[in-house]
Amino acid sequence: MNGAQLIVDAFGRVQEVVHRAAEGLTAQQLAHRLDPDANSIGWLLWHLTRVQDDHVAHALDVEQAWTAQGWHERFDLPFKPNAIGYGHKSEDVAAVRIESAQLLTGYYDAVYAQTIEQVRGLADRDFDRIVDESWDPPVSLGVRLVSVVSDTLQHAGQAAFIRGVLERRP
Template sequence: MTSADLLVDAFSRIREAVHEAAEGLDADQLAHRVDEGANSIAWLVWHLTRVQDDHVSDLAEVEQVWTAQGWADRFGLALPVDDTGYGHDADDVAAVRVGSADLLTDYHDAVFEQTVGYVGKLTDADLPRIIDDAWDPPVSLGVRLVSVIADDLQHAGQANFLRGVLERG
């Protein structure tokens, strides 16, 4: 197994968890929050996908799927087009409402395709390349990708937990 294979596998697991969390839920279920300060499944899936789209497209030096493929217009959120959800407060979370689970999973699938198209071509020699020297220590390509994977898996797990709460409630 190569590093590229490992990265593709990790992003595939995120995709699987996203589908498990969202598929078959209606708009109200996707927007449900266990209290007014909590995140919804819709927000969690949208946010983790936006972060992956933002970070990986930057690394690949391509336009984000969000704008390149018209997803920002399809979602029609009352948020800035470059918003990824970072730093959102409770009102911002509430503003992320979607009409269907398919919208979320289809956007995630489009980002997944762009992501694996990029990471699937990486070599071991690519991963130590420093991509952000504003940190101490500087951030390598490999560390940035692991960071995206870790963040996405945490949010996908939270979304699946919320689905379980909904199904048992």
């Protein structure tokens, strides 16, 4: 197994958790917050998808699915198109109202497809390419992809946890 195959497998695992966390939920369930300042399932899944879309597109020099495929228009959120949720306050989380789980999983699947298409063509030597010099040390493509997998999988797990809490409530 090479590096590209490992990364493809990892993003496949994120996709599975995203689908399990979202499928069949209502708009109300997607927006539910366990306390007034907690993240909702809808916000978590939107945010993790935006991070993957933004970071992978930048690292691999392609346009984000969010804008290229019109997802920002379908979601119709009160943020600038380049918003990914980083630094969002409680009010911003509350503003993420998603009409359906299918919208979230559809966007994730579009980002996943673009990610996999780009990653499958990478050779092991490509993972050493520097993609972000604003950090010390500079960030390589391999480190960026592992970072995105880690971040997205953590948020997907948080969404799955919230779903479990909601399903156990009377």
